Amino acid sequence: xxxxxxxxxxxxxxxxxxxxxxxxxxxxxxxxxxxxxxxxxxxxxxxxxxxxxxxxxxxxxxxxxxxxxxxxxxxxxxxxxxxxxxxxxxxxxxxxxxxxxxxxxxxxxxxxxxxxxxxxxxxxxxxxxxxxxxxxxxxxxxxxxxxxxxxxxxxxxxxxxxxxxxxxxxxxxxxxxxxxxxxxxxxxxxxxxxxxxxxxxxxxxxxxxxxxxxxxxxxxxxxxxxxxxxxxxxxxxxxxxxxxxxxxxxxxxxxxxxxxxxxxxxxxxxxxxxxxxxxxxxxxxxxxxxxxxxxxxxxxxxxxxxxxxxxxxxxxxxxxxxxxxxxxxxxxxxxxxxxxxxxxxxxxxxxxxxxxxxxxxxxxxxxxxxxxxxxxxxxxx
Numbered sequence: 001x002x003x004x005x006x007x008x009x010x011x012x013x014x015x016x017x018x019x020x021x022x023x024x025x026x027x028x029x030x031x032x033x034x035x036x037x038x039x040x041x042x043x044x045x046x047x048x049x050x051x052x053x054x055x056x057x058x059x060x061x062x063x064x065x066x067x068x069x070x071x072x073x074x075x076x077x078x079x080x081x082x083x084x085x086x087x088x089x090x091x092x093x094x095x096x097x098x099x100x101x102x103x104x105x106x107x108x109x110x111x112x113x114x115x116x117x118x119x120x121x122x123x124x125x126x127x128x129x130x131x132x133x134x135x136x137x138x139x140x141x142x143x144x145x146x147x148x149x150x151x152x153x154x155x156x157x158x159x160x161x162x163x164x165x166x167x168x169x170x171x172x173x174x175x176x177x178x179x180x181x182x183x184x185x186x187x188x189x190x191x192x193x194x195x196x197x198x199x200x201x202x203x204x205x206x207x208x209x210x211x212x213x214x215x216x217x218x219x220x221x222x223x224x225x226x227x228x229x230x231x232x233x234x235x236x237x238x239x240x241x242x243x244x245x246x247x248x249x250x251x252x253x254x255x256x257x258x259x260x261x262x263x264x265x266x267x268x269x270x271x272x273x274x275x276x277x278x279x280x281x282x283x284x285x286x287x288x289x290x291x292x293x294x295x296x297x298x299x300x301x302x303x304x305x306x307x308x309x310x311x312x313x314x315x316x317x318x319x320x321x322x323x324x325x326x327x328x329x330x331x332x333x334x335x336x337x338x339x340x341x342x343x344x345x346x347x348x349x350x351x352x353x354x355x356x357x358x359x360x361x362x363x364x365x366x367x368x369x370x371x372x373x374x375x376x377x378x379x380x381x
Contacts, residue, residue, distance in 0.1 A: 340361055
Protein backbone atom coordinates (compact mmCIF):
# COMPACT_ATOMS: atom_id res chain seq x y z
CA UNK A 1 0.00 0.00 0.00
CA UNK A 2 1.38 3.43 -0.94
CA UNK A 3 2.16 5.69 2.02
CA UNK A 4 0.11 8.81 2.63
CA UNK A 5 1.56 12.08 3.93
CA UNK A 6 0.14 15.29 5.31
CA UNK A 7 -0.03 18.49 3.29
CA UNK A 8 1.71 21.11 5.40
CA UNK A 9 0.10 23.95 3.47
CA UNK A 10 -3.33 23.07 4.83
CA UNK A 11 -4.24 24.26 8.36
CA UNK A 12 -5.50 20.86 9.40
CA UNK A 13 -2.92 18.81 7.52
CA UNK A 14 -5.25 17.06 5.08
CA UNK A 15 -4.08 13.64 3.89
CA UNK A 16 -2.89 13.44 0.29
CA UNK A 17 -2.95 10.20 -1.68
CA UNK A 18 0.33 9.69 -3.63
CA UNK A 19 -1.53 7.88 -6.42
CA UNK A 20 -3.98 10.77 -6.78
CA UNK A 21 -1.07 13.23 -6.76
CA UNK A 22 0.68 11.33 -9.54
CA UNK A 23 -2.48 11.21 -11.62
CA UNK A 24 -3.02 14.94 -11.17
CA UNK A 25 0.58 15.68 -12.17
CA UNK A 26 0.34 13.50 -15.28
CA UNK A 27 -2.87 15.17 -16.39
CA UNK A 28 -1.45 18.66 -15.77
CA UNK A 29 1.64 17.78 -17.81
CA UNK A 30 -0.55 16.52 -20.63
CA UNK A 31 -2.70 19.63 -20.61
CA UNK A 32 0.36 21.88 -20.72
CA UNK A 33 1.67 20.03 -23.80
CA UNK A 34 -1.62 19.90 -25.65
CA UNK A 35 -2.43 22.70 -28.03
CA UNK A 36 -5.95 23.27 -29.17
CA UNK A 37 -6.24 22.23 -32.80
CA UNK A 38 -9.32 22.33 -34.97
CA UNK A 39 -12.07 24.49 -36.35
CA UNK A 40 -13.28 27.36 -34.16
CA UNK A 41 -16.98 27.00 -34.75
CA UNK A 42 -17.87 30.41 -33.26
CA UNK A 43 -16.57 33.39 -35.17
CA UNK A 44 -15.75 35.78 -32.35
CA UNK A 45 -16.24 38.78 -34.61
CA UNK A 46 -19.88 37.88 -35.25
CA UNK A 47 -21.90 39.21 -32.32
CA UNK A 48 -25.08 37.63 -33.64
CA UNK A 49 -23.63 34.13 -33.29
CA UNK A 50 -22.41 34.83 -29.78
CA UNK A 51 -25.80 36.20 -28.74
CA UNK A 52 -27.67 33.19 -30.09
CA UNK A 53 -25.30 30.69 -28.51
CA UNK A 54 -25.37 32.49 -25.16
CA UNK A 55 -29.15 32.48 -25.26
CA UNK A 56 -29.16 28.75 -25.92
CA UNK A 57 -26.78 28.19 -23.03
CA UNK A 58 -29.00 30.27 -20.75
CA UNK A 59 -31.98 28.12 -21.66
CA UNK A 60 -30.04 24.93 -21.01
CA UNK A 61 -28.73 26.25 -17.69
CA UNK A 62 -32.22 27.31 -16.67
CA UNK A 63 -33.56 23.84 -17.38
CA UNK A 64 -30.78 22.20 -15.42
CA UNK A 65 -31.18 24.57 -12.47
CA UNK A 66 -34.87 23.77 -12.29
CA UNK A 67 -34.17 20.11 -11.63
CA UNK A 68 -33.76 19.11 -7.96
CA UNK A 69 -30.44 17.57 -6.97
CA UNK A 70 -32.13 14.33 -6.00
CA UNK A 71 -34.21 14.19 -9.18
CA UNK A 72 -34.48 10.63 -10.54
CA UNK A 73 -37.32 10.77 -13.05
CA UNK A 74 -37.95 7.86 -15.43
CA UNK A 75 -36.66 8.12 -18.96
CA UNK A 76 -40.06 9.01 -20.36
CA UNK A 77 -40.51 11.94 -17.94
CA UNK A 78 -41.39 15.18 -19.76
CA UNK A 79 -38.72 17.26 -18.01
CA UNK A 80 -36.01 14.74 -18.82
CA UNK A 81 -37.11 14.64 -22.45
CA UNK A 82 -37.01 18.43 -22.67
CA UNK A 83 -33.53 18.62 -21.19
CA UNK A 84 -32.18 15.88 -23.46
CA UNK A 85 -33.79 17.49 -26.51
CA UNK A 86 -32.12 20.83 -25.77
CA UNK A 87 -28.75 19.20 -25.18
CA UNK A 88 -29.00 17.29 -28.46
CA UNK A 89 -30.06 20.49 -30.18
CA UNK A 90 -26.98 22.32 -28.91
CA UNK A 91 -24.65 19.53 -30.03
CA UNK A 92 -26.27 19.25 -33.46
CA UNK A 93 -26.15 23.00 -33.97
CA UNK A 94 -22.46 23.06 -33.10
CA UNK A 95 -21.71 20.20 -35.50
CA UNK A 96 -23.75 21.82 -38.26
CA UNK A 97 -22.06 25.18 -37.88
CA UNK A 98 -18.64 23.53 -37.96
CA UNK A 99 -19.54 21.86 -41.23
CA UNK A 100 -20.81 25.12 -42.69
CA UNK A 101 -24.36 23.81 -43.03
CA UNK A 102 -26.05 26.36 -40.80
CA UNK A 103 -25.59 30.10 -40.67
CA UNK A 104 -27.04 32.72 -38.37
CA UNK A 105 -27.29 35.15 -41.28
CA UNK A 106 -30.67 36.90 -41.59
CA UNK A 107 -31.78 35.73 -38.13
CA UNK A 108 -30.80 38.79 -36.09
CA UNK A 109 -34.26 40.34 -36.45
CA UNK A 110 -36.12 37.17 -35.45
CA UNK A 111 -37.40 37.22 -31.84
CA UNK A 112 -35.46 34.85 -29.60
CA UNK A 113 -38.48 32.71 -28.77
CA UNK A 114 -39.39 32.34 -32.43
CA UNK A 115 -35.78 31.55 -33.31
CA UNK A 116 -35.60 28.61 -30.94
CA UNK A 117 -39.16 27.51 -31.62
CA UNK A 118 -39.18 27.61 -35.43
CA UNK A 119 -35.83 28.37 -37.09
CA UNK A 120 -33.77 25.64 -35.45
CA UNK A 121 -36.44 22.91 -35.60
CA UNK A 122 -36.94 23.62 -39.30
CA UNK A 123 -33.21 23.27 -39.86
CA UNK A 124 -33.09 20.06 -37.85
CA UNK A 125 -35.64 18.51 -40.17
CA UNK A 126 -32.72 16.84 -41.96
CA UNK A 127 -29.93 14.77 -40.47
CA UNK A 128 -26.59 16.61 -40.78
CA UNK A 129 -24.48 13.48 -41.17
CA UNK A 130 -26.54 12.08 -44.06
CA UNK A 131 -25.65 12.99 -47.66
CA UNK A 132 -28.24 15.51 -48.79
CA UNK A 133 -29.14 14.44 -52.31
CA UNK A 134 -31.41 17.12 -53.70
CA UNK A 135 -34.25 16.65 -56.15
CA UNK A 136 -31.76 17.36 -58.95
CA UNK A 137 -29.66 14.33 -57.99
CA UNK A 138 -28.38 12.42 -59.84
CA UNK A 139 -27.14 15.04 -62.29
CA UNK A 140 -28.31 14.70 -65.90
CA UNK A 141 -26.46 12.04 -67.89
CA UNK A 142 -24.16 13.68 -70.47
CA UNK A 143 -25.10 12.13 -73.84
CA UNK A 144 -22.70 10.34 -76.17
CA UNK A 145 -23.61 11.50 -79.66
CA UNK A 146 -21.64 8.91 -81.61
CA UNK A 147 -23.91 5.85 -81.83
CA UNK A 148 -20.99 3.53 -82.59
CA UNK A 149 -19.39 4.51 -79.28
CA UNK A 150 -22.69 4.00 -77.46
CA UNK A 151 -22.96 0.47 -78.91
CA UNK A 152 -19.42 -0.29 -77.80
CA UNK A 153 -20.03 1.01 -74.23
CA UNK A 154 -22.91 -1.40 -73.73
CA UNK A 155 -21.38 -4.48 -75.39
CA UNK A 156 -19.81 -7.09 -73.11
CA UNK A 157 -16.90 -9.11 -74.47
CA UNK A 158 -18.95 -12.33 -74.13
CA UNK A 159 -21.58 -10.94 -76.52
CA UNK A 160 -18.86 -9.87 -78.98
CA UNK A 161 -17.41 -13.40 -78.89
CA UNK A 162 -20.79 -15.00 -79.59
CA UNK A 163 -21.42 -12.54 -82.41
CA UNK A 164 -18.07 -13.37 -84.00
CA UNK A 165 -18.80 -17.12 -83.82
CA UNK A 166 -22.24 -16.63 -85.33
CA UNK A 167 -21.48 -14.11 -88.06
CA UNK A 168 -17.69 -14.45 -88.49
CA UNK A 169 -17.40 -10.73 -87.86
CA UNK A 170 -15.79 -8.80 -85.03
CA UNK A 171 -17.64 -6.09 -83.17
CA UNK A 172 -15.97 -3.87 -80.55
CA UNK A 173 -16.75 -4.47 -76.88
CA UNK A 174 -16.29 -2.16 -73.92
CA UNK A 175 -13.02 -3.38 -72.37
CA UNK A 176 -10.80 -0.75 -74.02
CA UNK A 177 -13.24 2.02 -73.16
CA UNK A 178 -13.36 0.72 -69.58
CA UNK A 179 -9.55 0.89 -69.42
CA UNK A 180 -9.57 4.53 -70.54
CA UNK A 181 -12.50 5.49 -68.32
CA UNK A 182 -11.04 3.81 -65.26
CA UNK A 183 -7.83 5.83 -65.55
CA UNK A 184 -9.63 9.14 -66.03
CA UNK A 185 -12.13 8.35 -63.27
CA UNK A 186 -9.19 7.80 -60.91
CA UNK A 187 -7.55 11.02 -62.10
CA UNK A 188 -10.66 13.16 -61.56
CA UNK A 189 -11.39 11.82 -58.08
CA UNK A 190 -7.74 12.28 -57.12
CA UNK A 191 -7.83 15.91 -58.19
CA UNK A 192 -11.13 16.42 -56.40
CA UNK A 193 -10.04 15.12 -53.00
CA UNK A 194 -6.64 16.82 -53.32
CA UNK A 195 -8.13 20.26 -53.94
CA UNK A 196 -11.09 19.84 -51.57
CA UNK A 197 -9.26 18.57 -48.49
CA UNK A 198 -6.20 20.81 -48.33
CA UNK A 199 -5.20 19.83 -44.77
CA UNK A 200 -5.70 16.06 -45.12
CA UNK A 201 -2.56 13.92 -45.23
CA UNK A 202 -1.74 11.42 -47.96
CA UNK A 203 -3.11 8.49 -45.97
CA UNK A 204 -6.48 10.13 -45.42
CA UNK A 205 -6.68 11.24 -49.04
CA UNK A 206 -5.95 7.71 -50.25
CA UNK A 207 -8.56 6.14 -47.99
CA UNK A 208 -11.33 8.48 -49.11
CA UNK A 209 -10.33 8.34 -52.78
CA UNK A 210 -10.50 4.54 -52.66
CA UNK A 211 -14.13 4.80 -51.59
CA UNK A 212 -14.93 7.14 -54.48
CA UNK A 213 -13.25 5.10 -57.20
CA UNK A 214 -13.86 1.55 -56.01
CA UNK A 215 -16.17 -0.88 -57.80
CA UNK A 216 -18.85 -0.46 -55.14
CA UNK A 217 -19.16 3.29 -55.77
CA UNK A 218 -18.87 2.89 -59.54
CA UNK A 219 -21.68 0.31 -59.40
CA UNK A 220 -23.88 2.77 -57.48
CA UNK A 221 -23.25 5.50 -60.05
CA UNK A 222 -23.94 3.06 -62.88
CA UNK A 223 -27.26 1.96 -61.40
CA UNK A 224 -28.40 5.58 -61.04
CA UNK A 225 -28.75 5.61 -64.82
CA UNK A 226 -29.82 2.00 -65.34
CA UNK A 227 -26.66 1.12 -67.27
CA UNK A 228 -26.86 -2.55 -66.24
CA UNK A 229 -30.19 -2.94 -68.05
CA UNK A 230 -28.69 -1.84 -71.38
CA UNK A 231 -25.73 -4.21 -71.43
CA UNK A 232 -25.53 -6.79 -74.23
CA UNK A 233 -24.46 -10.14 -72.72
CA UNK A 234 -23.98 -13.62 -74.09
CA UNK A 235 -26.83 -15.99 -73.18
CA UNK A 236 -24.49 -18.17 -71.14
CA UNK A 237 -23.31 -15.19 -69.07
CA UNK A 238 -26.89 -14.08 -68.62
CA UNK A 239 -27.74 -17.42 -67.11
CA UNK A 240 -24.72 -17.20 -64.80
CA UNK A 241 -25.93 -13.86 -63.44
CA UNK A 242 -23.15 -11.62 -64.71
CA UNK A 243 -25.59 -8.76 -65.24
CA UNK A 244 -25.95 -8.35 -61.47
CA UNK A 245 -22.25 -8.61 -60.61
CA UNK A 246 -20.66 -5.51 -59.08
CA UNK A 247 -17.54 -5.60 -61.26
CA UNK A 248 -19.53 -5.93 -64.49
CA UNK A 249 -21.85 -3.04 -63.61
CA UNK A 250 -18.92 -0.86 -62.48
CA UNK A 251 -17.12 -1.57 -65.78
CA UNK A 252 -20.07 -0.17 -67.74
CA UNK A 253 -19.84 3.10 -65.83
CA UNK A 254 -16.12 3.36 -66.51
CA UNK A 255 -16.67 2.45 -70.17
CA UNK A 256 -19.23 5.26 -70.43
CA UNK A 257 -16.62 7.69 -69.09
CA UNK A 258 -14.21 6.47 -71.76
CA UNK A 259 -16.90 6.90 -74.41
CA UNK A 260 -17.61 10.49 -73.32
CA UNK A 261 -13.91 11.34 -73.53
CA UNK A 262 -13.70 10.10 -77.14
CA UNK A 263 -17.04 11.56 -78.22
CA UNK A 264 -15.90 15.20 -78.48
CA UNK A 265 -12.95 17.52 -77.98
CA UNK A 266 -14.37 18.80 -74.70
CA UNK A 267 -15.22 15.28 -73.52
CA UNK A 268 -12.69 15.32 -70.65
CA UNK A 269 -14.15 18.56 -69.26
CA UNK A 270 -17.70 17.18 -69.54
CA UNK A 271 -16.67 14.03 -67.67
CA UNK A 272 -14.91 15.95 -64.93
CA UNK A 273 -17.90 18.20 -64.26
CA UNK A 274 -20.29 15.22 -64.26
CA UNK A 275 -18.14 13.19 -61.87
CA UNK A 276 -17.82 16.12 -59.48
CA UNK A 277 -21.61 16.45 -59.35
CA UNK A 278 -22.00 12.71 -58.75
CA UNK A 279 -19.47 12.77 -55.92
CA UNK A 280 -20.76 15.97 -54.29
CA UNK A 281 -23.07 14.37 -51.66
CA UNK A 282 -20.31 11.94 -50.65
CA UNK A 283 -17.81 14.80 -50.38
CA UNK A 284 -20.21 16.71 -48.12
CA UNK A 285 -20.75 13.64 -45.96
CA UNK A 286 -17.01 13.15 -45.55
CA UNK A 287 -16.47 16.84 -44.72
CA UNK A 288 -19.01 16.57 -41.90
CA UNK A 289 -17.44 13.36 -40.66
CA UNK A 290 -14.04 15.05 -40.44
CA UNK A 291 -15.53 17.72 -38.17
CA UNK A 292 -16.60 15.24 -35.50
CA UNK A 293 -14.26 12.27 -35.84
CA UNK A 294 -11.51 11.65 -33.30
CA UNK A 295 -8.04 12.45 -34.62
CA UNK A 296 -5.49 9.87 -33.46
CA UNK A 297 -2.93 11.21 -30.97
CA UNK A 298 0.45 9.91 -32.12
CA UNK A 299 1.74 10.00 -28.53
CA UNK A 300 -1.17 8.06 -27.02
CA UNK A 301 0.65 4.74 -26.65
CA UNK A 302 3.66 6.41 -25.05
CA UNK A 303 1.45 8.34 -22.62
CA UNK A 304 -0.28 5.13 -21.60
CA UNK A 305 3.08 3.43 -21.15
CA UNK A 306 4.24 6.30 -18.91
CA UNK A 307 1.39 5.59 -16.49
CA UNK A 308 2.98 2.25 -15.60
CA UNK A 309 6.68 3.11 -15.62
CA UNK A 310 8.41 1.19 -12.83
CA UNK A 311 5.69 -1.46 -12.56
CA UNK A 312 5.23 -4.98 -13.84
CA UNK A 313 2.08 -4.01 -15.75
CA UNK A 314 1.94 -5.28 -19.33
CA UNK A 315 0.00 -3.24 -21.91
CA UNK A 316 -1.12 -5.25 -24.94
CA UNK A 317 -3.09 -4.51 -28.12
CA UNK A 318 -5.19 -7.32 -29.54
CA UNK A 319 -6.99 -7.32 -32.90
CA UNK A 320 -10.50 -8.71 -32.42
CA UNK A 321 -11.97 -8.23 -35.91
CA UNK A 322 -11.53 -6.55 -39.26
CA UNK A 323 -14.89 -4.82 -38.69
CA UNK A 324 -17.37 -3.27 -41.09
CA UNK A 325 -15.94 -1.37 -44.03
CA UNK A 326 -12.60 -3.23 -43.78
CA UNK A 327 -11.83 -1.52 -40.45
CA UNK A 328 -9.42 -2.98 -37.92
CA UNK A 329 -10.70 -3.21 -34.36
CA UNK A 330 -8.17 -3.43 -31.49
CA UNK A 331 -8.54 -3.64 -27.74
CA UNK A 332 -6.07 -2.11 -25.31
CA UNK A 333 -5.57 -4.30 -22.23
CA UNK A 334 -3.51 -3.99 -19.07
CA UNK A 335 -2.61 -7.50 -17.94
CA UNK A 336 -5.61 -8.91 -19.76
CA UNK A 337 -8.14 -6.33 -18.56
CA UNK A 338 -9.63 -4.26 -21.37
CA UNK A 339 -9.64 -0.49 -20.87
CA UNK A 340 -10.15 0.77 -24.41
CA UNK A 341 -11.13 -0.18 -27.92
CA UNK A 342 -10.36 1.51 -31.25
CA UNK A 343 -11.44 1.05 -34.87
CA UNK A 344 -9.75 2.50 -37.95
CA UNK A 345 -8.88 1.72 -41.56
CA UNK A 346 -5.33 0.73 -40.59
CA UNK A 347 -3.85 -1.13 -37.63
CA UNK A 348 -1.69 1.75 -36.42
CA UNK A 349 -4.59 4.17 -35.99
CA UNK A 350 -6.80 1.47 -34.46
CA UNK A 351 -4.18 0.77 -31.79
CA UNK A 352 -3.68 4.49 -31.21
CA UNK A 353 -7.40 5.09 -30.72
CA UNK A 354 -7.57 2.14 -28.34
CA UNK A 355 -4.69 3.63 -26.32
CA UNK A 356 -6.42 7.03 -26.23
CA UNK A 357 -9.58 5.43 -24.91
CA UNK A 358 -7.68 3.40 -22.31
CA UNK A 359 -5.73 6.45 -21.12
CA UNK A 360 -8.97 8.41 -20.74
CA UNK A 361 -10.74 5.55 -18.95
CA UNK A 362 -7.91 5.14 -16.45
CA UNK A 363 -7.09 8.78 -15.77
CA UNK A 364 -10.67 10.03 -15.51
CA UNK A 365 -11.64 7.53 -12.81
CA UNK A 366 -9.83 7.94 -9.50
CA UNK A 367 -11.18 4.56 -8.38
CA UNK A 368 -9.69 2.74 -11.39
CA UNK A 369 -6.43 4.63 -11.05
CA UNK A 370 -6.03 3.91 -7.32
CA UNK A 371 -6.92 0.27 -7.86
CA UNK A 372 -4.19 -0.06 -10.49
CA UNK A 373 -1.66 1.79 -8.36
CA UNK A 374 -2.35 -0.45 -5.37
CA UNK A 375 -2.21 -3.55 -7.56
CA UNK A 376 1.27 -2.68 -8.81
CA UNK A 377 2.50 -1.08 -5.56
CA UNK A 378 3.14 2.28 -7.23
CA UNK A 379 4.33 5.32 -5.34
CA UNK A 380 4.20 8.98 -6.25
CA UNK A 381 7.90 8.98 -7.00
